[in-house]
Amino acid sequence: MSSGETKTVSLRTQIGEGLRHVFGSRHRRALAISAVVVNFGTSVISTMLPVVFVREFGLSSAALGLFWATGGAALLLGARSARPMAHWIGYGRTIGTAGLFLTPGSLLVPLIDRWPWLFLAGTGWFLFMFKMGMDNVLGVTLRQHMTPDSLRGRMNATFSFLLTGALASGAAVSGLLGELISVQVALWVGGIIASTAFLPVFLSPVRTLRELPGISARRKTPKPVS
Template identity: 65%
Template sequence: MPTESPWRTADFRILFAASTLSQLGTNVSYVAVPLIAVVALDADPGQVGALATLSTLAFLLIGLPAGAWVDRMRHRGVLIAADLARAVLFASVPLAWWADTLTLGQLYAVVLLNGCATVFFDVGSQSVLPALVGREALVPANAAMVSLQAVGNIGGRSAGGALVQLLGAPVAVLCAAATYLASALQLTFVRRKEAPPAPAHDTGLRAQIAEGLRHVFGNPELRALALTATLTNLGMQTINTMLPVLFVSELRLPAGALGLFWAAGGLGLLVGARCARSLAGRLGYGRTLGLAGAVLAPAGLLVPLIDRGPWLWLAGAGWMLALFKTGTDNVLGVSLRQRMTSDDLLGRMNATFRCVLTGALAIGGALSGLVGELAGVRATLWVGGVLLSVAFLPVFLSPVRTRRELPAQQTVSAVRQPAAR
């Protein structure tokens, strides 16, 4: 197991601090924006589903070319520009609210453009990480970043629910905008001089995108990781999209209760991320990814039982277990795919995964809105629960399940190695 600590690197600490602020803004807005739509603009399930779809649609629209673009740019500048764009976009929502001009159309535009900025931030942050900490420290570095995501889910969504309940949704969205601005300022302190982007080898954008796709889907292990994560995201988004409607409109629970339910999932994500290294040390990387899914994925079927009283606690426990699996998968799966990818392909590999995985969120939001309109909120939750319960199968049935250790570091892209003569 790697013993290098990423915390010895000052630039990693800066990236982590900036990502902390960014995660806080993301999670506060995750709660506040749909609640603005439901409470203030009387959005129905279909409109809430459209909002969720547009928030992640950018990964389908520009996710793949974004990877090639990031591979051609210096990553710090990409991250700063993305944060500044998100700050401006979210600041426009409370301004329109106070001017009494806020519409669903503006919310749609804000979440779509915010998704475009998030594409570049996510691809850039995952691509810069190996250069900042070294590949031997990737597992603890990824564990720290996934743990941060989990803590953001706990603290950010709890704070988002509390802010909406106490001060109103516009103030909560303004706070999210402020955190993005603070994140951009923090990133200006990164001091590592980035190497010039690798030359494009006289290949066009389309050829570079195809190179990243072949790397991911031509490898049976990377393909299995992508399929399992896609099903997980599809199920989670199908559930998450309808939760504001269920809590506020049907169960008549306060916004704070919704934030706490989401925070329970964040707690599961955190514990799963923190346990990932020890589980992999005992069971092996592949067996942990396969067995944890087989044991924990069916817990997703408890979530559709959500109601007032004890059923709320039972559904919350199922949500925590499902997110525990996701936390473990994220640490080990991301580390595996980074070790299997050379530096010159990192941006495109990450973009391919983000396109597929976050594209699944867009489809999940649309599916949730459609099923919610046609069959109701409860039926939508059952669809999401079933998807979560079977998401482990691609990894469980693939060569990943037999992998004991991370692969040796790749230094040269396999698709660019000269052919044997």
């Protein structure tokens, strides 16, 4: 066997280990599926937004930029609020239960039109992106704590592949829907898919996690008597 073949087998083994680690646990599998769904839905929506603003409704590029900036601000605020919320109601509950109230905001985005519908769609976009910002912090924190050091690189590589693939495929699906059916259908498909992103975590054991894995166990471990 040549050295090149050895490297290929080694890489395949590492990829397999990363996939088994992510999908072999109900906790990590739920986090992965939820992240893939939210990235896919968000990509479907975002791909169509310039078409909706500029071509469909003749809105200015400044209006589109303001809409996207609203989402960016919501991401930042959600990320900033993630830890305080997790300490208050629990890490798993924040990701899972809060999704009941915030993630369905994506269903307001397809209602986008001129004022006042633009404001309503922007509000839904803000709520959805706020939840996404919280998940970006808490989801990464949880999966890092659920992974030993020896597998952390492979776990992160697996997540990166899945999430990047979801963005690319979401953009492709959005373009096909917009071309073959209509822009509004593409927005509704993206909004509906994104609104379900909390369900994999909500229906998994992740929702019951109040603290980071390992912390409560360490607190209960008696200290050795000196």
